[in-house]
Amino acid sequence: MDEIVEQLLQLSANTSTLMAVYDADDRLRYANRAFRSAYFIEPDESPLWPDLMRRNFELGRGTVIHASNFEEWLRSTQSRRGKIGYRAFETDLVNGRWLWMTEAVQKNGWMLCVASDITSLRAEERSVRQDRDLAIKASQTDELTGVANRRFVMARIEDMLVAAKDGGAGCLAVFDIDNFKHINDRLGHHAGDLVLRDFAQRIHQHVRRSDCFGRVGGEEFVLAMPGTSVEDAIEIIERMLMMIRFSRPLTESPDFSYTCSAGVAACLTADSAPELYRRADQALYAAKLSGRDRVRAA
Structure with missing residues (x-):
């Protein structure tokens, strides 16, 4: 078993696919080199997901967040994050990259995040898919308070x-x-x-x-x-x-x-x-x- 774990860690370290594991408190417990590079995380860092997103938003890097009020965006996003066993969506980065992100959640609350780079897809295809994701978000969110509906x-x-x-x-x-x-x-x-x-x-x-x-x-x-x-x-x-x-x-x-x-x-x-x-x-x-x-x- 130890050998299998070692091989998995080596494979994830050398792949261009972004991989990360969060615990039930939404603290980063593992991230490969590709994930840390995309989200500007130091090798010895284990930030909470909200703190990581807030820091990158303030520095104008990482995920593109189309909101003037970060805390309202965070509240809306956290209302849906990690609430179901599996979720897939697209997200874009400030540097122009486009990612297809999946979240798989265990019953104990631990989450595996895997993202693939889909920047090569045509821009019009990305726009259609992003409109779909925004529509899904709107259908799950209370308009006045920003929490789940x-x-x-x-x-x-x-x-x-x-x-x-x-x-x-x-x-x-x-x-x-x-x-x-x-x-x-x-x-x-x-x-x-x-x-x-x-x-x-x-x-x-x-x-x-x-x-x-x-x-x-x-x-x-x-x-x-x-x-x-x-x-x-x-x-x-x-x-x-x-x-x-x-x-x-x-x-x-x-x-x-x-x-x-x-x-x-x-x-x-x-x-x-x-x-x-x-x-x-x-x-x-x-x-x-x-x-x-x-x-x-x-």
Whole structure:
């Protein structure tokens, strides 16, 4: 086995194909010479993927990012990155190269990235394929907040339930911003939109790569947490609620603050997505009835 591993490492080191491995925290754990060269990574570096992308964006190199606000682009991209077992897409680099990238994710969250250079394809073919990728991204993203939309996150809930039928753990959390109608009525819909964006941004900063967070409508958001017990889910969510309490999202109203409530339900082997959602929603209702700004489990 050691000989096989050694041969694989030598083969990957000498190929022009870009190869990299990220762990469940999205930290680079291995990259061959071609990958490090394309993304300006030193031989002894093991950066987190968001930090690597941010650094290259600020220096005007690496992946071409068509966005004026990097953090909004990052939030949207992370909402989809590593959420499904396999994904393939095209990406272009600042130096003019065009790559066909694949991501294969294990159940433990580790990801293998492999990219081939397709720069030789005709420009019009690349344009058509890029338009397709942009359309897919738009179909999976909530336009207001930049996180995953209902369609994408519900599909990840289905994936989590499939794993649960094989004996895996998993939880679904449903969030609802407290007194959101009152915020809209008192401060206006613009303020309401700012609160929704602030909530999505702050929660997403603490979402693990294996989890999927998205907006399902109005002021309601959900978080699918594969491989997570109810106890661990509650601990994670309580930290999120604490962070929201200290947020001050309205510059014109610096004293304004808001809270949210959450309900959690564990996956059962006989669950359907609507049934799991119903139990999490019942737990959310219990959290509201018991005073809001708290989490309850089904």
